[in-house]
Amino acid sequence: GNSVTQMEGPVTLSEEAFLTINCTYTATGYPSLFWYVQYPGEGLQLLLKATKADDKGSNKGFEATYRKETTSFHLEKGSVQVSDSAVYFCALIGYSTLTFGKGTMLLVSP
Amino acid sequence: DTEVTQTPKHLVMGMTNKKSLKCEQHMGHRAMYWYKQKAKKPPELMFVYSYEKLSINESVPSRFSPECPNSSLLNLHLHALQPEDSALYLCASSHSGVGGDQPQHFGDGTRLSIL
Numbered sequence A: 001g002n003s004v005t006q007m008e009g010p011v012t013l014s015e016e017a018f019l020t021i022n023c024t025y026t027a028t029g030y031p032s033l034f035w036y037v038q039y040p041g042e043g044l045q046l047l048l049k050a051t052k053a054d055d056k057g058s059n060k061g062f063e064a065t066y067r068k069e070t071t072s073f074h075l076e077k078g079s080v081q082v083s084d085s086a087v088y089f090c091a092l093i094g095y096s097t098l099t100f101g102k103g104t105m106l107l108v109s110p
Numbered sequence B: 001d002t003e004v005t006q007t008p009k010h011l012v013m014g015m016t017n018k019k020s021l022k023c024e025q026h027m028g029h030r031a032m033y034w035y036k037q038k039a040k041k042p043p044e045l046m047f048v049y050s051y052e053k054l055s056i057n058e059s060v061p062s063r064f065s066p067e068c069p070n071s072s073l074l075n076l077h078l079h080a081l082q083p084e085d086s087a088l089y090l091c092a093s094s095h096s097g098v099g100g101d102q103p104q105h106f107g108d109g110t111r112l113s114i115l
Helices: none
Strands: A003-006 A011-014 A019-021 A023-026 A032-038 A044-050 A056-059 A062-065 A075-077 A086-094 A097-100 A104-109 B004-007 B010-013 B018-025 B031-037 B044-050 B053-057 B064-070 B073-079 B087-094 B110-114
Touching (some): A003 A097, A019 A104, A032 A062, A044 A062, B004 B087, B018 B031, B031 B073, B044 B064, B053 B064
Parallel strands (some): B010 B110
Antiparallel strands (some): A032 A044, A044 A056, A056 A062, A062 A075, B018 B073
């Protein structure tokens, strides 16, 4: 079956630091891949997506590239802000069913 | 602002109560979903409606009863819940029906507490 593995958190960074959250997946075929973000007390927001190999999704300074050869979809941001503190979920979709990673909490301090 | 609206935002109920959660979207999406999320965990799929018909039920106990009155509305009827059912209940929608690979758009959820 499908599965998604994310790095364990929390990830603690200072403002303006570089962010990487690793995500690898196992799936049949070539599923679409997503990063969702969940701010405290809120639902999940779609952060970015990629639908095929070598696609780069980007939004709000975050980006991730669909790497078929390494089955990875790592999330990166060049300079994080305090407002980026949230839980980040990597996910793939198969037959309308989202498979989520366990989530990675990001804490950014001033 | 989220385009999927859920009400109420918070709900406290006893184990003998009957209540309903509501979800509404006006994006013309044809699939709608209910998820349950426990603290520090990813969402778990409960039900999927595609073109107003129940397509997926992930072996959810019968004390949870979904309903899709029309393409914009999704309800979750609750009866005789247990304390372990306390969680954040998320509604989501996507453009395509079951089998598609479009992203799902989530509401802010209803935080449910069972006394």
